[in-house]
Amino acid sequence: xxxxxxxxxxxxxxxxxxxxxxxxxxxxxxxxxxxxxxxxxxxxxxxxxxxxxxxxxxxxxxxxxxxxxxxxxxxxxxxxxxxxxxxxxxxxxxxxxxxxxxxxxxxxxxxxxxxxxxxxxxxxxxxxxxxxxxxxxxxxxxxxxxxxxxxxxxxxxxxxxxxxxxxxxxxxxxxxxxxxxxxxxxxxxxxxxxxxxxxxxxxxxxxxxxxxxxxxxxxxxxxxxxxxxxxxxxxxxxxxxxxxxxxxxxxxxxxxxxxxxxxxxxxxxxxxxxxxxxxxxxxxxxxxxxxxxxxxxxxxxxxxxxxxxxxxxxx
Amino acid sequence: xxxxxxxxxxxxxxxxxxxxxxxxxxxxxxxxxxxxxxxxxxxxxxxxxxxxxxxxxxxxxxxxxxxxxxxxxxxxxxxxxxxxxxxxxxxxxxxxxxxxxxxxxxxxxxxxxxxxxxxxxxxxxxxxxxxxxxxxxxxxxxxxxxxxxxxxxxxxxxxxxxxxxxxxxxxxxxxxxxxxxxxxxxxxxxxxxxxxxxxxxxxxxxxxxxxxxxxxxxxxxxxxxxxxxxxxxxxxxxxxxxxxxxxxxxxxxxxxxxxxxxxxxxxxxxxxxxxxxxxxxxxxxxxxxxxxxxxxxxxxxxxxxxxxxxxxxxxxxxxxxxxxxxxxxxxxxxxxxxxxxxxxxxxxxxxxxxxxxxxxxxxxxxxxxxxxxxxxxxxxxxxxxxxxxxxxxxxxxxxxxxxxxxxxxxxxxxxxxxxxxxxxxxxxxxxxxxxxxxxxxxxxxxxxxxxxxxxxxxxxxxxxxxxxxxxxxxxxxxxxxxxxxxxxxxxxxxxxxxxxxxxxx
Numbered sequence: 001x002x003x004x005x006x007x008x009x010x011x012x013x014x015x016x017x018x019x020x021x022x023x024x025x026x027x028x029x030x031x032x033x034x035x036x037x038x039x040x041x042x043x044x045x046x047x048x049x050x051x052x053x054x055x056x057x058x059x060x061x062x063x064x065x066x067x068x069x070x071x072x073x074x075x076x077x078x079x080x081x082x083x084x085x086x087x088x089x090x091x092x093x094x095x096x097x098x099x100x101x102x103x104x105x106x107x108x109x110x111x112x113x114x115x116x117x118x119x120x121x122x123x124x125x126x127x128x129x130x131x132x133x134x135x136x137x138x139x140x141x142x143x144x145x146x147x148x149x150x151x152x153x154x155x156x157x158x159x160x161x162x163x164x165x166x167x168x169x170x171x172x173x174x175x176x177x178x179x180x181x182x183x184x185x186x187x188x189x190x191x192x193x194x195x196x197x198x199x200x201x202x203x204x205x206x207x208x209x210x211x212x213x214x215x216x217x218x219x220x221x222x223x224x225x226x227x228x229x230x231x232x233x234x235x236x237x238x239x240x241x242x243x244x245x246x247x248x249x250x251x252x253x254x255x256x257x258x259x260x261x262x263x264x265x266x267x268x269x270x271x272x273x274x275x276x277x278x279x280x281x282x283x284x285x286x287x288x289x290x291x292x293x294x295x296x297x298x299x300x301x302x303x304x305x306x307x308x309x310x311x312x313x314x315x
Numbered sequence: 316x317x318x319x320x321x322x323x324x325x326x327x328x329x330x331x332x333x334x335x336x337x338x339x340x341x342x343x344x345x346x347x348x349x350x351x352x353x354x355x356x357x358x359x360x361x362x363x364x365x366x367x368x369x370x371x372x373x374x375x376x377x378x379x380x381x382x383x384x385x386x387x388x389x390x391x392x393x394x395x396x397x398x399x400x401x402x403x404x405x406x407x408x409x410x411x412x413x414x415x416x417x418x419x420x421x422x423x424x425x426x427x428x429x430x431x432x433x434x435x436x437x438x439x440x441x442x443x444x445x446x447x448x449x450x451x452x453x454x455x456x457x458x459x460x461x462x463x464x465x466x467x468x469x470x471x472x473x474x475x476x477x478x479x480x481x482x483x484x485x486x487x488x489x490x491x492x493x494x495x496x497x498x499x500x501x502x503x504x505x506x507x508x509x510x511x512x513x514x515x516x517x518x519x520x521x522x523x524x525x526x527x528x529x530x531x532x533x534x535x536x537x538x539x540x541x542x543x544x545x546x547x548x549x550x551x552x553x554x555x556x557x558x559x560x561x562x563x564x565x566x567x568x569x570x571x572x573x574x575x576x577x578x579x580x581x582x583x584x585x586x587x588x589x590x591x592x593x594x595x596x597x598x599x600x601x602x603x604x605x606x607x608x609x610x611x612x613x614x615x616x617x618x619x620x621x622x623x624x625x626x627x628x629x630x631x632x633x634x635x636x637x638x639x640x641x642x643x644x645x646x647x648x649x650x651x652x653x654x655x656x657x658x659x660x661x662x663x664x665x666x667x668x669x670x671x672x673x674x675x676x677x678x679x680x681x682x683x684x685x686x687x688x689x690x691x692x693x694x695x696x697x698x699x700x701x702x703x704x705x706x707x708x709x710x711x712x713x714x715x716x717x718x719x720x721x722x723x724x725x726x727x728x729x730x731x732x733x734x735x736x737x738x739x740x741x742x743x744x745x746x747x748x749x750x751x752x753x754x755x756x757x758x759x760x761x762x763x764x765x766x767x768x769x770x771x772x773x774x775x776x777x778x779x780x781x782x783x784x785x786x787x788x789x790x791x792x793x794x795x796x797x798x799x800x801x802x803x804x805x806x807x808x809x810x811x812x813x814x815x816x817x818x819x820x
Contacts, residue, residue, distance in 0.1 A: 191659075193659075196653070196655065
């Protein structure tokens with residue numbers, strides 16, 4: 001019984017993922033086709049890229065609510081660059097990423113210099129950055145990008161869609177940073193207890209600042225992929241995206257209090273969200289119900305996980 | 316002969332793989348102060364948890380008056396008048412004293428809170444216990460010592476007849492300890508019984524009539540305090556004769572590794588002293604004398620107003636812990652859990668936290684070198700952990716302290732500042748820490764040790780500085796130091812007994 005509990009708490013989310021996979025394979029013929037699997041991966045590539053930055057931030061004990069707005073904002077900058085200024089897509093994308101990093105830097109400054117709690121600082125940025133996207137676009141969509149820009153969101157390299165390839169690269173990068181670099185180790189230390197980290201010689205403020213910039217940069221990348229996939233810039237793009245990203249990270253077992261959780265868990269969390277969304281669409285579940293089910297899955301999965309963690313402690 | 320009001324018989328509690336309590340019997344008399352001793356893991360907290368209803372024993376019975384219980388529920392224990400005062404106090408900081416005392420038992424008048432009556436009753440309770448506080452004051456504005464008294468007053472207001480105190484003096488200064496002792500006397504006069512848990516044997520001698528020693532979950536002995544002494548109690552707790560002596564020093568060389576000149580900060584002024592290679596320099600003084608602040612300022616944890624710091628004869632600028640660590644300093648802070656160790660992280664990650672630079676292979680952490688280093692220190696310091704990945708929160712205080720030490724050894728610190736290094740750890744582990752400190756000085760490491768435990772400070776230091784009110788009042792060499800001389804300099808100190816006091820007799 002004790003062993004069972006240990007296994008359940010360690011691999012609980014993996015079991016849920018496998019169960020979902022089997023359930024949808026049995027209930028929809030379309031689910032287990034190469035076409036559909038590629039589709040799933042492509043659909044949640046943006047979520048995956050952004051979730052890596054969010055993982056870093058939540059590990060430090062912080063949170064970034066501005067990612068949805070940053071995603072939309074980056075798309076607007078890239079679109080304006082290409083359409084209004086006729087810039088080369090590559091240059092326009094660079095500008096866009098620079099702008100998203102700037103938003104991250106403002107988050108970082110607000111949190112480290114002005115000591116605004118991350119929840120409030122990034123909530124403020126969520127609202128004001130969304131405001132900027134409306135101001136820049138006048139609330140209207142932008143389209144007519146150069147042909148070459150399609151590659152990023154809809155191109156293929158061998159059997160793999162480009163967004164999926166980018167996601168895999170970012171996952172690899174995330175894993176290496178978290179487990180093989182000092183910076184990654186410092187993130188856990190800061191989230192564990194920032195004062196202990198400081199007294200152990202870690203530059204807490206510098207690391208935090210950098211982490212918010214990094215999160216915005218990853219989200220910016222996700223925003224550009226999204227722009228290319230949609231092939232048009234909507235000022236509303238990314239609204240509510242932050243909640244999906246946070247859900248995936250928390251589902252993956254990263255403690256919202258910071259300092260705890262594994263990267264592989266986050267990858268599983270992202271897959272759970274992706275498969276659940278896709279499977280429900282294939283089963284023709286009415287959209288309102290999809291939302292309800294997603295919310296319940298989050299509560300149930302984290303609830304079960306916590307239950308086993310705590311019951312493990314008392315025996 | 317006062318009557319026995321509660322007795323626990325043959326209490327057994329097992330966890331998978333561990334016997335926490337094995338046939339332990341224990342009783343307490345009316346109006347008695349009963350000391351409960353044992354090393355960490357001896358079963359003290361499990362016994363207390365059985366008594367307070369937090370856990371249910373596998374077998375055994377609890378007899379209270381004429382009733383026999385197999386276990387208590389938490390609510391039942393409270394109703395029967397059994398209250399535990401934990402180290403972490405359970406008061407609401409933004410509520411006032413009287414609101415805290417009546418929390419959950421508010422007095423109502425026409426379905427509304429009757430503040431006037433509650434304030435009056437609180438005033439009466441505080442007066443009876445000779446606690447001089449305004450019932451309307453907010454808890455957050457009170458010192459820890461007064462907060463503790465309020466918690467005790469709350470217990471009294473709930474008609475407690477057995478109060479269990481778990482290490483109540485750990486956060487208190489000497490005067491505050493005296494006040495607590497007076498309060499305990501007052502409780503005894505009201506026929507309240509007290510179970511007193513402490514690592515400080517002096518207090519056990521000063522306060523208790525009887526003492527029970529537990530070891531490895533077993534009841535070892537219950538003795539009249541006056542029929543025993545310090546040495547005997549220690550051997551009962553540890554299960555072997557422990558050298559109640561300190562490892563010899565004398566490894567200091569005639570080379571100053573650290574020198575400070577005119578250090579001034581918020582809570583200290585004009586501090587000048589030096590530290591020689593291989594020396595243990597003790598800093599004595601009352602709680603609040605500014606010792607911790609000086610240590611933190613040298614380490615760069617808090618800013619200095621002015622003053623100079625020289626390391627190996629060269630003036631250095633230290634503006635953060637990062638700077639001082641690069642210069643070979645390390646700090647073992649007094650608050651281990653909040654400042655010393657990362658409880659959620661593994662043993663491994665804690666040990667290498669300040670030494671990651673040395674295990675990088677190009678820009679990446681080499682797991683092999685990391686494991687090697689960690690294994691080496693686990694062996695060298697005798698850290699007891701099932702494996703490297705164990706989270707630090709599951710280790711005992713002594714082992715956590717060793718991990719903090721390992722962190723500085725791994726980062727190759729040459730000058731270590733130990734702030735209350737043995738606080739809250741058991742006798743056996745204390746001795747190990749002393750041995751380790753000596754071993755370090757033999758290897759050329761220099762140590763500044765801040766401690767409020769006079770015998771340990773005198774026993775281990777090569778030289779002692781005495782601080783009072785943020786200033787250095789004097790310096791004593793090993794051969795001339797006595798407790799009296801230190802007390803005289805620190806002012807207001809009084810010696811604590813090694814045996815039970817006449818008063819109790």
